[in-house]
Amino acid sequence: MLWYKNWLEIRWRAAFSVTMYALQLYAVYRNAGNRPGVVAAMTGAFAYLWILTALMTAGTGIKTQSANLSAAKGLHGSTYFTLSLPVSRSDLFGIRTIMGVLQMAVVIVLANCGLWALFPALHAGTTLGSAVGYGLAIFVCCLGFYFFSALLAVFLDPMWWLYGGLLAIGICWWLTRGVESGLNVFRALQQGAPLITHTIPWPAMGTSLAISLILFLFTLRVIQTREF
Amino acid sequence: MTDFVIEANELRKSYKGAPALNGLNLRVRAGSVYGFLGRNGAGKTTTIKLLMGLLRADSGEARVFGLPSDGATSIEIHRRTGFVTEDKQMYPYMTVEGMIRFTRSFFPKWRDDLAKRYLEMFELPPRRKTAELSKGMQSKLMLLLAISRGAELLMLDEPSDGLDPAAVQDMLRELMSLAAAEGTTIFFSSHQLAEVEQIADHICIIDRGRAVVTGSLDDLKCQYQRVLVILERELSVPVRWVEGAEHVRQEGRTVSILVSRNIDALLAQAESLPGASVERFPVTLQEIFLEHVRTH
Numbered sequence: 001m002l003w004y005k006n007w008l009e010i011r012w013r014a015a016f017s018v019t020m021y022a023l024q025l026y027a028v029y030r031n032a033g034n035r036p037g038v039v040a041a042m043t044g045a046f047a048y049l050w051i052l053t054a055l056m057t058a059g060t061g062i063k064t065q066s067a068n069l070s071a072a073k074g075l076h077g078s079t080y081f082t083l084s085l086p087v088s089r090s091d092l093f094g095i096r097t098i099m100g101v102l103q104m105a106v107v108i109v110l111a112n113c114g115l116w117a118l119f120p121a122l123h124a125g126t127t128l129g130s131a132v133g134y135g136l137a138i139f140v141c142c143l144g145f146y147f148f149s150a151l152l153a154v155f156l157d158p159m160w161w162l163y164g165g166l167l168a169i170g171i172c173w174w175l176t177r178g179v180e181s182g183l184n185v186f187r188a189l190q191q192g193a194p195l196i197t198h199t200i201p202w203p204a205m206g207t208s209l210a211i212s213l214i215l216f217l218f219t220l221r222v223i224q225t226r227e228f
Numbered sequence: 229m230t231d232f233v234i235e236a237n238e239l240r241k242s243y244k245g246a247p248a249l250n251g252l253n254l255r256v257r258a259g260s261v262y263g264f265l266g267r268n269g270a271g272k273t274t275t276i277k278l279l280m281g282l283l284r285a286d287s288g289e290a291r292v293f294g295l296p297s298d299g300a301t302s303i304e305i306h307r308r309t310g311f312v313t314e315d316k317q318m319y320p321y322m323t324v325e326g327m328i329r330f331t332r333s334f335f336p337k338w339r340d341d342l343a344k345r346y347l348e349m350f351e352l353p354p355r356r357k358t359a360e361l362s363k364g365m366q367s368k369l370m371l372l373l374a375i376s377r378g379a380e381l382l383m384l385d386e387p388s389d390g391l392d393p394a395a396v397q398d399m400l401r402e403l404m405s406l407a408a409a410e411g412t413t414i415f416f417s418s419h420q421l422a423e424v425e426q427i428a429d430h431i432c433i434i435d436r437g438r439a440v441v442t443g444s445l446d447d448l449k450c451q452y453q454r455v456l457v458i459l460e461r462e463l464s465v466p467v468r469w470v471e472g473a474e475h476v477r478q479e480g481r482t483v484s485i486l487v488s489r490n491i492d493a494l495l496a497q498a499e500s501l502p503g504a505s506v507e508r509f510p511v512t513l514q515e516i517f518l519e520h521v522r523t524h
Contacts, residue, residue: 001333008321077317081370083282085334086307088300227283 002087006099010057014103017053021111024049029118042115043134043196047189053107054142055165057100058149079228089223097150097216104146108139126195133194137201141185144208145169147215154222183207232291233258233381233413234279239288240437241274248274250437251288256415256430261407263428263445264417267521271437272417273314276385279415280311292381307335310374312384316366320359324352324369328376337378346372349398363390371399375406382406384416388423396420400427425513433520440520445513452511453491457483460503467501470494475519486511486519 028045082092112135116122122131148169152161173186181203184192188204234256241249249271256262266272277283278290281302293308295301318327328347332338347354350368358366367390374382382403388396404427406412418424424431431448433441441448452474459481467483469476472490476483487494491508498506 001330005319005322005330008319077315078319080277080282080313080315081311081318084280084306084309084311084313085331086303087334088303 002092002095003099006096010099010103013056014107017056017107018110020049020052021046021107021114025111025114025118040191040196042119043190043193046111047186049111050108050138050142050189051145051169052166054104054145055149055162055169057104057107058146058153083228090220093220093223100146100150101143104142105139108135108142112138122195126198130194130198133200137188137194137205140205141188141201141208144185144211144215147212147219151215151219151222154219154226231257233293234262234415235289235291235294236275236279237289239275239278239290240286241271241278241283242286247437249278249285249288252434252437252439254432254439254442256413258413259407259411260430261403261414261428262416263424263431264415264434265419265421265424265431265517266417266434268419270434270521272434273385274437275434276314276383276415276417279305280309280383281305308380310377310379310382310384312367312370312374312382312387314385314389316363316370316389318358318366318369318373320357323355323357324361325354327358327369327373328354331373331377335377335379339376339378342378343372343376346375346402349402350395364392364395367391368395375402379412381413381415384414386418387416388418388420396423403427421512421514421517431513433517435521441516448516449510449513451488452516453487454509454511454515455485455487455491455494455498456507456509457485457498457501458505459483459501463501467497470497486515 024045028042083089112131116128116131145165149161149165152165152168155161156164176184176186179187181187182192182201183203183206185204185208188201192201192204194200232255234254236252236254239249239252239254240247248269252271252275254275264272264275274283278285279292279297281297281299284298290297292305295305297305319330322330324347328343332340332343346352346368350365350372352361352365352369352372358369361369367387371384371387374384388399391399400423403414403416407414407427414427416424416428425445428445430444431441432439443451462481463478466478469485470490470493472487473485473494474488475486478484483498485494485498495506495508498504
């Protein structure tokens with residue numbers, strides 16, 4: 001039933017993400033149409049959406065169950081009810097993570113299918129393999145953002161978690177904008193994307209995986225020991 | 229194997245340097261109905277959270293069913309305990325029947341018969357989302373979810389909060405029958421002294437993080453008495469009363485004494501005062517409570 005509970009919590013976020021992509025697809029389609037430059041326009045326009053999806057998907061942790069309550073009142077929402085169930089905190093976080101990551105994967109697949117279907121110009125400029133590689137690269141690169149957001153959600157209330165996450169990632173993006181290294185995750189989502197380079201950005205994906213693992217283990221440790 | 233379902237030894241807990249528990253000791257026997265009393269901020273909720281393993285003590289030890297309440301064993305404690313939280317908040321996106329189905333899936337000893345009975349008795353609308361329930365309805369649902377777990381121990385933090393008087397009576401009756409028929413241990417915190425007096429067989433009064441009175445309610449009521457002394461004229465020098473005079477209040481010629489022991493010696497002392505008229509009265513739980521939390 002924890003799976004069901006998690007699904008109920010994230011379903012509107014999934015719907016919101018898909019709607020955002022649909023609107024963005026429509027906007028790119030209107031502006032760039034099927035001209036040859038559509039690939040560059042698309043990867044640029046979509047990069048921030050992938051990151052936003054990762055941030056939003058992860059932000060439903062134990063702490064955010066008090067979303068509709070004022071912290072000043074000392075209320076904790078359903079947090080204590082959840083923590084009093086005979087389930088370990090590791091399992092709670094693990095199931096939440098699997099559901100969130102799956103949701104992110106589904107949204108990315110749907111958005112990429114939409115891209116491929118709507119923009120025949122893509123077929124000329126790239127291969128199906130590159131498109132699949134693009135989807136894979138987005139997914140892996142976004143895992144780092146996902147786990148960063150999951151960590152923030154343990155400490156911050158929903159509003160501050162999203163603003164804080166966006167601000168922190170925005171600063172990182174700005175600081176790394178000129179870095180041409182293959183390790184640059186932001187670059188792998190834009191000009192280094194497989195749709196443009198026709199190569200999988202393994203170094204950036206490796207960086208994201210390493211960051212994800214560290215953040216996952218750190219967040220797990222925090223959840224196991226933190227008092228909510 | 230210990231007879232105590234709950235044991236706390238010298239529990240200490242502070243929040244940002246402010247002490248919430250200050251060396252609390254507690255023993256709750258299996259099968260008892262234990263009222264945990266205290267003013268706001270006395271440490272009741274902190275104690276319950278520590279016992280449930282939701283918080284960690286700074287020092288001291290808490291055990292439930294003989295198991296340390298923090299760490300991995302807390303899952304076993306949760307499996308055997310029905311818990312009503314202070315906030316009474318559940319998942320706002322789930323319906324009443326959804327919450328029942330969800331909670332049921334974690335407890336192999338879940339009692340469908342009890343869930344059905346309380347659903348009808350509390351008149352809970354099965355299809356309504358919990359966010360749309362009144363505070364009283366949320367309390368009732370929380371109670372249903374705790375009781376139906378088929379738990380050996382019910383840990384209830386202000387269970388009557390938000391309930392109307394009729395619902396409080398229903399709840400107390402059900403708790404009493406549960407304790408009598410199933411041998412369930414009930415540990416509950418409350419401000420409502422009348423309801424504690426109605427069902428508790430043991431109590432603990434906590435003040436500023438310490439237990440100031442503990443024991444069987446009957447024993448405490450026998451032990452504590454009020455002695456009223458009306459003097460011929462006001463005393464110029466205060467009397468040094470014998471040991472056992474817990475609290476003494478003098479207004480003019482009237483002296484009111486709450487006595488916890490040595491009642492006969494104190495009566496003799498009072499009667500020896502010139503022209504004194506002495507009467508003794510039984511005390512209520514409220515009097516015991518107020519005397520202890522006002523002055524400690």
